[in-house]
Amino acid sequence: MHFRGIGTATPAARYTKAECLAAFEKSDWFARLDARAHVVARAVLQRDNGIEARRLAVDSLDEVFTIDPNTLARRFLAHAPVLAARAAASAIATSGLTAPDLGAVIVSTCTGYLCPGLSGHVVERLGLRADVLAFDLVGQGCAAALPNLQLAHALLTANVCTHVLSICVEVSSAAIYLDNDPGVVISACLFGDGAGAAILSRQPAPAGRRIEWIASTSLIEPSQRQALMFEQRDGMLRNILTRAVPALAAAYAQQVLTTVLGRAGLQTADVSAWILHAGGRDVLLAIERQFGLSGDDLRYSAAMLREYGNLSSAFVYFVLEAALADAAPAGWWWLSSFGAGFSCHGALLRVS
Structure with missing residues (x-):
């Protein structure tokens, strides 16, 4: 199996950790959480935690603090298909292939649930063939990229198809949750939104790095x-x-x-x-x-x-x-x- 193209995509809005802390401190949630949660959030967002900024699928950080099932589900539906398709289109563009060349698409996510799954949205947005093999993998968390690629490898090795589109997309802002548990608070300070994609093929690209x-x-x-x-x-x-x-x-x-x-x-x-x-x-x-x-x-x-x-x-x-x-x-x-x-x-x- 060879990587023929790589693509990524994020929301346009970039937020620094200082901006995130300021938004948290002026939100209703700040008063609802206890002093320990305040200390944890400030420690993560003020000290060197290895993160300076995140891309989030919200027009304003105020939106992050509207936390209810319907709002989060709408956010996932609005942004996951768009990010997945953008990353995939970028990967296709760098592969030298076209959408009809792809025999299978594999989409992984853990931050939302759709039925029909995200793969159908990708097929529609990219104009993939109607007979494309489509797989939706869920529940594998941060580790999901490798199982996704392992499935691509199995399909190619078995000669089921010649080219596979692999996508991982996460809208972490659609899986936001807040309470006084330190792990929950830390999670809210760490995760960003984005998608990555790769084109995998039986043969390498005719030019460029292999x-x-x-x-x-x-x-x-x-x-x-x-x-x-x-x-x-x-x-x-x-x-x-x-x-x-x-x-x-x-x-x-x-x-x-x-x-x-x-x-x-x-x-x-x-x-x-x-x-x-x-x-x-x-x-x-x-x-x-x-x-x-x-x-x-x-x-x-x-x-x-x-x-x-x-x-x-x-x-x-x-x-x-x-x-x-x-x-x-x-x-x-x-x-x-x-x-x-x-x-x-x-x-x-x-x-x-």
Whole structure:
């Protein structure tokens, strides 16, 4: 399987963490939450948390604090199809292919639910063939990009189709929830909205950089499900985020990396570019220590986190796009995501 094109999309509105704190402090919610929640929000939004800004699908930050099921559902429906189609159109444009060339589309999300699913909206907006194979994957959280790509790999390997469109789209502002739980408050300060897409093909593009999917593996540990997950409360999604997440992410990411590199006869030092999901600054630091890397090794993940926040499943597409734009050195690249489950996935790429 080869990556033929990459595309990303975000809402136009950019909000700094200082602006987010100011909006929170003047909202009705500020008075409804306790002093501890105020301290947590200020600590996250005033100190160096690795994030400077986020893109949110709202015209004003005041809208963020209207939190009810109908408002959030309308926000997801209004923005998820648009972001997904924009990212996909960008990926198609860079692939040298056209919409009718695509035999399958796979769409992942965890921040909203539609029936019929998002794939149908993408088919309509992009003018994909009526007989395109369409898959909607839900509930995999921040880790979803890799399972999405693994399904694309299976379809291509089985000769079911020649080209697959992979999309991850998250409207985190449509999954906003507030209460006095520190993990809930921190989540509200971390996540942004965006979509990422890739065109995967059996054969590489005739020109340009070649990115080949070599091998992958997954690790799912249900006993740690409570460490990071969504739950339904009052008809809305409530994020559960615990202090154990950075250590879990680093440990499982190490296991996945060791497994795939071991099978390929490679060492960590053989990896020339790291395309990693960044749950947050503390997660990146934990992975840096666990892998024995430097901050520079994770510079693409850190840069995307700083400008966009945690984009959940879409994040790794932004990191891959950044590495390609920077002409990162050819060789072995490592692509990895982790999230709810607790799950972790990794793939070895060969770039030339």
